[in-house]
Amino acid sequence: MEYLKGLVCRECGETYDLAPLHVCDLCLGPLEVAYDYAALRRDISREEIERGPQTVWRYRKLLPAGDRPVVDIQTGCTPLLRADNLGRLLGLRNLYVKNDTVNPTFSFKDRPVTVAATMARAFGFTTLACSSTGNLAAAVAAHAAKAQMACVVFIPAGLEPSKVTNIRVYGPSLVALRGNYDDVNRLCAEIADRYGWAFANINLRPYYAEGSKTLAFEVAEQLGWRTPDTVVVPTASGAMFTKIARGFEELVEVGLIPAGRPRMGLAQAAGCSPIVTAHEANTMSIRPVKPSTIAKSLAIGNPADGYYCLKTIRETNGLAGSVTDDEIVDGMQLLARTEGIFAETAGGVSIGVLKKMAEAGVLDPDETIVVYVTGNGLKTPEAVSDVLEAPITIDASMEAFESSLHPRPEPEPALP
Amino acid sequence: MSIRVRIPTPLRSLTGGQADVTGDGASVVACIEQLESAYPGIGRRIFDDSGEVRRFVNLFVNGEDIRFLQGLETALKPGDELSIVPAMAGGARRA
Numbered sequence: 001m002e003y004l005k006g007l008v009c010r011e012c013g014e015t016y017d018l019a020p021l022h023v024c025d026l027c028l029g030p031l032e033v034a035y036d037y038a039a040l041r042r043d044i045s046r047e048e049i050e051r052g053p054q055t056v057w058r059y060r061k062l063l064p065a066g067d068r069p070v071v072d073i074q075t076g077c078t079p080l081l082r083a084d085n086l087g088r089l090l091g092l093r094n095l096y097v098k099n100d101t102v103n104p105t106f107s108f109k110d111r112p113v114t115v116a117a118t119m120a121r122a123f124g125f126t127t128l129a130c131s132s133t134g135n136l137a138a139a140v141a142a143h144a145a146k147a148q149m150a151c152v153v154f155i156p157a158g159l160e161p162s163k164v165t166n167i168r169v170y171g172p173s174l175v176a177l178r179g180n181y182d183d184v185n186r187l188c189a190e191i192a193d194r195y196g197w198a199f200a201n202i203n204l205r206p207y208y209a210e211g212s213k214t215l216a217f218e219v220a221e222q223l224g225w226r227t228p229d230t231v232v233v234p235t236a237s238g239a240m241f242t243k244i245a246r247g248f249e250e251l252v253e254v255g256l257i258p259a260g261r262p263r264m265g266l267a268q269a270a271g272c273s274p275i276v277t278a279h280e281a282n283t284m285s286i287r288p289v290k291p292s293t294i295a296k297s298l299a300i301g302n303p304a305d306g307y308y309c310l311k312t313i314r315e316t317n318g319l320a321g322s323v324t325d326d327e328i329v330d331g332m333q334l335l336a337r338t339e340g341i342f343a344e345t346a347g348g349v350s351i352g353v354l355k356k357m358a359e360a361g362v363l364d365p366d367e368t369i370v371v372y373v374t375g376n377g378l379k380t381p382e383a384v385s386d387v388l389e390a391p392i393t394i395d396a397s398m399e400a401f402e403s404s405l406h407p408r409p410e411p412e413p414a415l416p
Numbered sequence: 417m418s419i420r421v422r423i424p425t426p427l428r429s430l431t432g433g434q435a436d437v438t439g440d441g442a443s444v445v446a447c448i449e450q451l452e453s454a455y456p457g458i459g460r461r462i463f464d465d466s467g468e469v470r471r472f473v474n475l476f477v478n479g480e481d482i483r484f485l486q487g488l489e490t491a492l493k494p495g496d497e498l499s500i501v502p503a504m505a506g507g508a509r510r511a
Contacts, residue, residue, distance in 0.1 A: 011471075011472065022502075022504065023424070023425075023426045023472075023502040024426070025426045025429070026461075027461065027470065027472075028424075028426060028427075028461055028462075028470060028472050028473050028502045029470075029472050030472060030503070030504075182481070183479065185504065186474070186476060186479065186499070186501055189424070189501045189502070189504065190422060190499065190501070193424060193425050193435065194435070201504060202504055205504055237504070287483065288481055288483050288484065290484075302474070302481060302503075304472075304503040304504045307471055
């Protein structure tokens, strides 16, 4: 059964057949996948999903793949951790961390890419490509390897070395451009026009973006088929933020959860916060910025979905906040030391902004809050390594050990 | 005044399939107005009814977003390159 109706322009409503297209010919608005919700409402059930694979493909009916064979490296079904320690510190009694650091390439990007790679192969492409701040490139390269497709990925020069290694290991052609992500993105838009490649986040963007809905689907299912009251989402282009909001809405629309929308909280780094700035200025028009932040995975100064993020914040009575580089580093350590999760800098943004919101009193202590942590700390170890305590190096003898204990360190305070 | 204008795929139906065309004008807005007279319909795709650049259209002069320059009034000189690039949005459907 095919539940896909085709593509539709989000701005003017023009419809298109399923094709590798992302821009409306009439108004240049973005295209998105349209589903037959009436049929889905009839055919979908919690039980069927619960019997499905332990991957994002358990939600296959709500993804744009139909019955096509999927390019799958077992993405998704990541933990939703009840964060009692962090919650206690912040005065939040029902706090959860969606730990998406443990996907196959260590970030949430495997979710959109498993969908994009599936559709790229279905459309007959032989080369998979993307413009990336780093995490997407790793996900694209890994899925290209699994699908045995050629792969060309573009990143800004100067990314964290371990993030770059995490791309190179899958064997893609890796192009590092002198410039920032927005420069990479502009060039890739022109390359996508000239070469017949499947750019995950350009010509396949309508399909790619759908994969991030699974971040909402999983959270709702893990909470026992309900929406949280508030979510906090690290944001760069805004695609994930809007798709998480859409994911919760869609579950309501097909009858899998009761009506209701979470309040959407948007988190950016202060060195690249064009959406937060527009929200605070109460305008719907985003002014692009030149990013300067250690949260390189969030360093998109011209966020394509920024307008829709602002709309979503308004519609859900949502929140937006930003944190400095120092607060990001503090956030990374706070999460690691309370909940045992080592997140990359973007995770430090999520935790830092959550903390600020808690301190500002805009969160209800009893509401159910989910904070999304979407990339692994081993991608950006240099962000924290300099501020962490160095190991004590000693000879392998009891004497050396005991003499190293002077002055005896204070015992770690037990958590209350 | 000879400006190289890069045309994105969705607008090439208006330029006879050409990806690069030659434009003319001392500013971005003048160049687009000249393009409209050479390729009728192109202006409407770039500007909304109030004459603003559409939300999902980005304009670059020599690779720099015009919002970091002087916007539509950004001056052009012979040999400059004006790129018309649709934004890569793709998120929630229209609410």
